Amino acid sequence: MxxxxxxxxxxxxxxxxxxxxxxxxxxxxxxxxxxxxxxxxxxxxxxxxxxxxxxxxxxxxxxxxxxxxxxxxxxxxxxxxxxxxxxxxxxxxxxxxxxxxxxxxxxxxxxxQPREVVSRVATQIKLRRLEQALKEKNRELSADNIEMQQKLEAQREQLAHFSRLSTMGEMAAGFAHEVNQPLTAITNYSRVAHRLLGDESDDNTVMNKKMLETTLNKLEAQSHRASEVIQRIRGFVKKPTSGKTQFDVQSLLSDVVQFAEVDAKNNRGQITLELPYELPIVEADAIQVQQVTLNLIRNALEATSSCEQEHLAHEDSLSVLVTAKADREFVWVEVKDKGCGLADDAEEKLFHPFYTTKGEGMGIGLSLCQSLIQAQGGKIGFRRNSDRGTTFYFSLPIADASE
Ligand SMILES: Nc1ncnc2c1ncn2[C@@H]1O[C@H](COP(=O)(O)OP(=O)(O)O)[C@@H](O)[C@H]1O
Ligand SMILES: [Mg+2]
CATH class of the missing domain: 3.40.50.2300 (Response regulator)
Structure with a gap:
């Protein structure tokens, strides 16, 4: 048998x-x-x-x-x-x-009674089987759950990457301009250098050499400037982000503001960064936080320029203010504009995917910001300013000092 x-x-x-x-x-x-x-x-x-x-x-x-x-x-x-x-x-x-x-x-x-024993044993064995099957199902379910979350995370990553690329596309004109300036300067400095080399009169040699050196230094500085812009774009479009790291919000914000200024010039706006002297280190995915900040700043600039005419009298109304402060658990970043403000029904719709009031808008910016910030363990929100415009804010968890 x-x-x-x-x-x-x-x-x-x-x-x-x-x-x-x-x-x-x-x-x-x-x-x-x-x-x-x-x-x-x-x-x-x-x-x-x-x-x-x-x-x-x-x-x-x-x-x-x-x-x-x-x-x-x-x-x-x-x-x-x-x-x-x-x-x-x-x-x-x-x-x-x-x-x-x-x-x-x-x-x-x-x-x-033998028959009683047989049926009592059979009952317990049946219960046992059911229990085992239930346990197995639970195991499968939690494995499925983990898999589902991993898939969701991968999707969020992909969407974020896609959105970074598309932001770069929208900002391309600004970048071209930004790189073109140092390139023009480089061309000019090279001309000067050639001219200095061509001048061979004896009494000028020493002075020319000094001037040549200065010119070459300036040329080098400009080429650094150009490559910095390109470096920054590269960093931003990087595909797999590095995951969560510990970093200070000040330098991240000043990077993003410099980056966004390329856009600000297009929009005739300007960005003011006001930071406290010291902020605690946060733990988050730096590229994604950059992305969120850039999205909010660009929205703020767009809101500002879309109703520029009305407030043309106030120069300061063109300015977008970026600030940060900390409480016990979080660093809070704020992006404040004096633009045209939100539609009355914005509350329900703002963070929904594909909600946009812009002709060329895609409406995924804020919904993506929300899911990225939530993935960092932070919160995102907005309020209507009492005078004019809107303030968007988000929080990032402070890195645990005990770790
Ligand atoms: N700072 C702001 N001021 C006024 N309206 C805003 C601001 N930020 C976002 N909005 C509104 O929210 C909508 C959705 O924004 P977003 O998700 O970034 O998509 P998009 O910028 O492509 O329209 C915008 O179309 C706009 O109506
Ligand atoms: Mg947007």
Whole structure:
């Protein structure tokens, strides 16, 4: 006969060989694999080794009695889930209650009816199977959940990257202009250098050499300036971001502001950065935080320039203010504009994907900002300024000093 490995194991424990034999014959139907023990210590050793699915346990035994065996099983995390059915000639209520108190799931009085034993065992085994299946399902579900979150995270990353690329596309004209300036300067300085080289009159040589050196230095500085712009673009469009790191918000903000100024020139706006002397270090994904800040600044600039005519009289109304402050847990960054303000129904819609009031807008900026900031463990929000325009803010968790 082929013994199926999938059969449940039932451990039978009784000190009386006669009883053990009857019990064995009762359950020897081929449904279960039967294990036998004639005292408490052996029962525990077998339980530990074979992890049976059910134990039929006699109460009165020399040495360790059934209650003690059960107690020992229940105190072992690896064995405590094995159901125990007590078997005993003690048919008083007290011993039954004690059996349940010790963690038994059922109680069979001796002498037993074989059919009763068979059906009680079958019931416990069925429950056991259901329980195992449930556990397995739970495991699968939580594995699915983790997978789902990983997928969501990958999607957020991709969307963020796509959005950074598209921002760069929109800012391309500004960048071209930004790089063109040093390039023009480089051309001019090279001309000057050539001219200085061409001038060979003796009395000018020393002075020319000095001037040549100055010119070359300026040329070098301009080429640095150009490559810095390109470096910054590269950093920004980088695909996989570096994940969470610890960084200081001041330098990140001043980087982003410099970056956004390229845009500010296009929009005729200007950006003012006002920071406290010191801010705690935060822990977040720096590129994503840059991206959020840049989005908010660009929105603010767009809001400002879209109603420029109305306030043309106030030069300062063109300015977007970027500030930051800290409380115990977070650093809060604010982007404040004096633009045309929000639509009345903005509250419900603002952070929804594809909500836009702009002809060329995509409406994913703010919804992306929200999901990026939430992924950092921060919050994002806005308020209508009392005088004019809107303030958007977000928070970043302060890096735990104890770590
Ligand atoms: N600073 C702001 N002032 C006024 N309205 C704003 C501001 N920022 C965002 N909005 C509104 O929210 C909408 C959605 O913004 P966003 O998600 O960045 O998409 P987009 O900029 O492509 O329109 C904008 O179209 C605009 O109506
Ligand atoms: Mg936007």
């Amino acid at each position: 082929v013994v199926s490995e999938a059969r449940e194991q039932v451990l039978l424990v009784d000190d009386n060989p006669q009883n053990l034999k009857i019990l064995y014959d009762t359950l020897d139907s081929g449904h279960y694999r039967l294990l036998l023990a004639n005292n408490g210590e052996k029962a525990l050793a077998i339980a530990e080794k074979s992890k049976p699915d059910l134990i039929l346990l006699d109460i009165m035994m020399p040495g360790m009695d059934g209650y003690q065996v059960c107690e020992t099983l229940k105190s072992n995390p690896l064995l405590r889930d094995i159901p125990v059915i007590f078997l005993s000639a003690l048919d008083d209520v007290e011993s039954k209650v004690k059996g349940f108190e010790k963690g038994g799931v059922d109680y069979i009085a001796k002498p037993f």
